[in-house]
Amino acid sequence: MNTIFEGGITSPKGFLAAGEACGIKKNGKKDIAIISSIDTAVAAGVFTTNKVKGHSLQVTMEHIKSGYSRALVINSGNANACIGEQGYKDAVEMAGLTANLLQCEPEEILIGSTGVIGVPLNMPSVRSGIRLAVQRLSENGGHDAEEAIMTTDLRPKEIAVEIEIQDAKVIIGGMAKGSGMIHPNMATMIGVITTDANISRGLLDKALKEAVKKTFNRVSVDGDTSVCDMVVAFANGEANNSGIVKESVDFEAFKKGVEYVCTFLAREIAKDGEGATKLVEIAVNGASSEVDAYNAVCSVAKSPLVKTAIFGEDANWGRILTAVGYSGADFDPNLVDISIGSLMVCRNGCALDFDEAAAKKILKEKEIKIAINLKKGQYSDRMWTCDFSYDYVKINGSYRS
Amino acid sequence: MNTIFEGGITSPKGFLAAGEACGIKKNGKKDIAIISSIDTAVAAGVFTTNKVKGHSLQVTMEHIKSGYSRALVINSGNANACIGEQGYKDAVEMAGLTANLLQCEPEEILIGSTGVIGVPLNMPSVRSGIRLAVQRLSENGGHDAEEAIMTTDLRPKEIAVEIEIQDAKVIIGGMAKGSGMIHPNMATMIGVITTDANISRGLLDKALKEAVKKTFNRVSVDGDTSVCDMVVAFANGEANNSGIVKESVDFEAFKKGVEYVCTFLAREIAKDGEGATKLVEIAVNGASSEVDAYNAVCSVAKSPLVKTAIFGEDANWGRILTAVGYSGADFDPNLVDISIGSLMVCRNGCALDFDEAAAKKILKEKEIKIAINLKKGQYSDRMWTCDFSYDYVKINGSYRS
Numbered sequence: 001m002n003t004i005f006e007g008g009i010t011s012p013k014g015f016l017a018a019g020e021a022c023g024i025k026k027n028g029k030k031d032i033a034i035i036s037s038i039d040t041a042v043a044a045g046v047f048t049t050n051k052v053k054g055h056s057l058q059v060t061m062e063h064i065k066s067g068y069s070r071a072l073v074i075n076s077g078n079a080n081a082c083i084g085e086q087g088y089k090d091a092v093e094m095a096g097l098t099a100n101l102l103q104c105e106p107e108e109i110l111i112g113s114t115g116v117i118g119v120p121l122n123m124p125s126v127r128s129g130i131r132l133a134v135q136r137l138s139e140n141g142g143h144d145a146e147e148a149i150m151t152t153d154l155r156p157k158e159i160a161v162e163i164e165i166q167d168a169k170v171i172i173g174g175m176a177k178g179s180g181m182i183h184p185n186m187a188t189m190i191g192v193i194t195t196d197a198n199i200s201r202g203l204l205d206k207a208l209k210e211a212v213k214k215t216f217n218r219v220s221v222d223g224d225t226s227v228c229d230m231v232v233a234f235a236n237g238e239a240n241n242s243g244i245v246k247e248s249v250d251f252e253a254f255k256k257g258v259e260y261v262c263t264f265l266a267r268e269i270a271k272d273g274e275g276a277t278k279l280v281e282i283a284v285n286g287a288s289s290e291v292d293a294y295n296a297v298c299s300v301a302k303s304p305l306v307k308t309a310i311f312g313e314d315a316n317w318g319r320i321l322t323a324v325g326y327s328g329a330d331f332d333p334n335l336v337d338i339s340i341g342s343l344m345v346c347r348n349g350c351a352l353d354f355d356e357a358a359a360k361k362i363l364k365e366k367e368i369k370i371a372i373n374l375k376k377g378q379y380s381d382r383m384w385t386c387d388f389s390y391d392y393v394k395i396n397g398s399y400r401s
Numbered sequence: 402m403n404t405i406f407e408g409g410i411t412s413p414k415g416f417l418a419a420g421e422a423c424g425i426k427k428n429g430k431k432d433i434a435i436i437s438s439i440d441t442a443v444a445a446g447v448f449t450t451n452k453v454k455g456h457s458l459q460v461t462m463e464h465i466k467s468g469y470s471r472a473l474v475i476n477s478g479n480a481n482a483c484i485g486e487q488g489y490k491d492a493v494e495m496a497g498l499t500a501n502l503l504q505c506e507p508e509e510i511l512i513g514s515t516g517v518i519g520v521p522l523n524m525p526s527v528r529s530g531i532r533l534a535v536q537r538l539s540e541n542g543g544h545d546a547e548e549a550i551m552t553t554d555l556r557p558k559e560i561a562v563e564i565e566i567q568d569a570k571v572i573i574g575g576m577a578k579g580s581g582m583i584h585p586n587m588a589t590m591i592g593v594i595t596t597d598a599n600i601s602r603g604l605l606d607k608a609l610k611e612a613v614k615k616t617f618n619r620v621s622v623d624g625d626t627s628v629c630d631m632v633v634a635f636a637n638g639e640a641n642n643s644g645i646v647k648e649s650v651d652f653e654a655f656k657k658g659v660e661y662v663c664t665f666l667a668r669e670i671a672k673d674g675e676g677a678t679k680l681v682e683i684a685v686n687g688a689s690s691e692v693d694a695y696n697a698v699c700s701v702a703k704s705p706l707v708k709t710a711i712f713g714e715d716a717n718w719g720r721i722l723t724a725v726g727y728s729g730a731d732f733d734p735n736l737v738d739i740s741i742g743s744l745m746v747c748r749n750g751c752a753l754d755f756d757e758a759a760a761k762k763i764l765k766e767k768e769i770k771i772a773i774n775l776k777k778g779q780y781s782d783r784m785w786t787c788d789f790s791y792d793y794v795k796i797n798g799s800y801r802s
Contacts, residue, residue: 049727050723050726051727051732052723052734082747082751084752116719117719117720118719119752319518321518324453329452333453350483350484350485350519389794392705393789393790393794
């Protein structure tokens with residue numbers, strides 16, 4: 001059983017963090033974060049599948065290959081992407097400077113950058129920011145670090161859970177940023193998971209990948225995926241459990257804990273989607289294959305017509321069925337049932353004479369569930385998204401300017 | 402050479418049309434159209450690939466199999482989709498009634514319906530509308546018919562061209578509706594092409610399919626495709642040319658004419674995209690395959706982030722490169738050039754220090770061209786889309802209510 005408490009990435013033992021403002025963001029908000037383990041931790045990561053990859057992300061993908069890491073440096077306000085050679089050099093310099101200050105190898109430092117694409121990093125600011133953040137590293141710095149990675153996020157996304165395994169209590173903490181350009185594999189999001197569990201690198205990697213698939217890779221805000229997305233997990237062993245080295249009961253408990261943390265953060269991202277007024281959970285059941293279930297749920301979650309209808313609190317289920325129709329999923333339109341909340345609005349592909357007032361009431365809620373049953377097989381999937389509002393257009397019409 | 406003139410589907414010889422208001426639309430606007438050839442015409446069609454298909458469309462797909470048709474009846478305001486058996490019966494009745502009035506076989510009548518999904522047709526209105534429209538059929542009825550098929554369209558879309566073939570002058574007319582739920586294969590669009598050419602059914606079909614691929618299937622407003630989309634072409638032979646029965650010079654001239662008509666209408670659809678303030682043409686060159694070119698152009702044309710940036714007149718080319726990045730196309734990010742209008746903003750995957758004022762000036766235009774060169778191969782594609790504005794959200798947040 002997980003015990004959830006207020007906290008974040010510095011809740012597990014042996015993690016320090018800081019978040020500072022160094023001048024990358026024009027508005028003076030916090031823009032540089034460091035998360036550090038007091039001793040080298042095993043590390044695992046999941047990275048964007050976009051063919052274009054930011055320079056900082058490229059460096060991180062190389063450094064994480066060893067499986068060990070001391071710290072993660074993240075700047076917001078600039079994606080450090082599409083700059084050419086200089087961008088890569090800047091990321092290498094960030095790692096080198098941090099390693100020097102923390103007295104470790106540059107390869108033990110991971111780098112994340114998020115923000116505008118195609119603008120060179122302001123390196124004098126970055127350098128002074130890294131120096132300041134290393135000085136300020138503290139056991140209470142988790143929240144500051146979260147604030148420093150936010151871009152268009154309206155609220156911080158943090159959580160910590162305590163799990164019991166055979167001979168110890170283990171804490172898993174997490175934080176994330178992400179609000180727009182959100183779609184599987186992966187969104188403009190950065191997620192950081194820290195834990196004091198003593199676990200092998202291979203199993204940390206496995207737990208993270210499985211959790212990400214079901215959580216962060218099941219959030220869609222606008223169908224766009226960015227060049228800087230990553231979720232990184234650190235485990236430093238400070239909980240002094242006897243070590244999770246095989247797929248045991250302890251591993252299952254650990255995995256459940258990681259999934260809990262990732263689920264919480266993924267839902268927070270959808271809720272905080274740019275301009276979002278509602279969190280929408282789309283579930284597809286009865287698909288003939290895993291791929292069909294995914295394609296169907298993905299197509300509905302991405303549809304601007306479905307999302308604007310939800311913003312307008314309009315039970316326009318025809319758009320939901322239509323989106324399933326062009327998803328590529330194999331199904332029989334004459335079998336499909338669709339429910340909005342507890343109200344079935346379409347049975348066997350046909351309109352039901354449902355109570356419009358009841359539908360309106362459900363659609364006025366802040367969290368809405370849409371369930372689609374294809375009644376064809378045994379496969380299911382679900383995805384979180386949000387509605388599509390005027391503010392999405394406003395936020396994204398003037399992001400760069 | 403094509404001569405373009407003001408006109409539409411009744412410009413070719415031997416076509417009559419009418420558009421009337423019969424009460425399907427609550428606002429009293431025209432909602433029923435009939436397009437009829439004075440004698441049986443050869444007919445060809447292209448239909449939605451959505452697995453969910455409207456009942457009227459299903460009837461049309463059956464009736465067009467013979468290759469001959471006398472008339473097309475279209476109602477707007479109701480898609481006649483997802484109603485169950487009654488919807489199919491209603492479409493059959495529409496064909497039967499029209500056939501009876503025009504004294505032909507029901508199989509010679511094609512039916513189109515566009516509008517809200519899941520609501521049964523108001524058949525008393527439809528019946529009186531068909532009776533009235535048949536009475537009013539006239540050589541000057543093209544524009545009325547166009548008005549009667551519009552839903553959220555802000556303006557009619559019509560054109561006629563005259564082409565010269567060896568022994569005659571041939572006229573090709575066209576009209577279309579479509580504004581939202583627009584994406585290849587096919588959009589919520591209906592297109593009607595009429596011609597007095599004497600051409601075999603096989604070659605009419607071939608000319609139409611090739612034109613549609615390059616035109617209507619290269620328009621994206623929001624990535625959604627509907628259940629009622631169709632483009633239908635009629636050729637009645639009234640021009641008395643000696644008959645196009647093989648792939649001759651005459652066939653090439655005819656095909657060019659059809660493509661011209663379809664290109665015009667497709668661009669009009671993008672321009673009139675729901676809430677659109679700008680027509681955007683995306684071109685991808687230098688792709689390694691036809692599929693890569695298509696995937697890349699499609700991904701950029703669909704991206705809400707690209708489309709909101711254009712609405713905001715923000716030269717955020719990073720989003721363009723990012724959309725190519727997740728398109729699935731095979732390319733090297735370090736080779737990509739991107740231009741907005743005549744201004745190159747990214748070379749070899751890197752930011753150029755371009756003149757922001759010049760970019761702003763280009764983005765203030767009503768028609769914007771974006772060119773992406775992958776510099777990897779010989780394949781190209783292009784697609785029309787529009788920007789994504791507050792009004793898209795407004796229009797689609799309350800369509801059904």
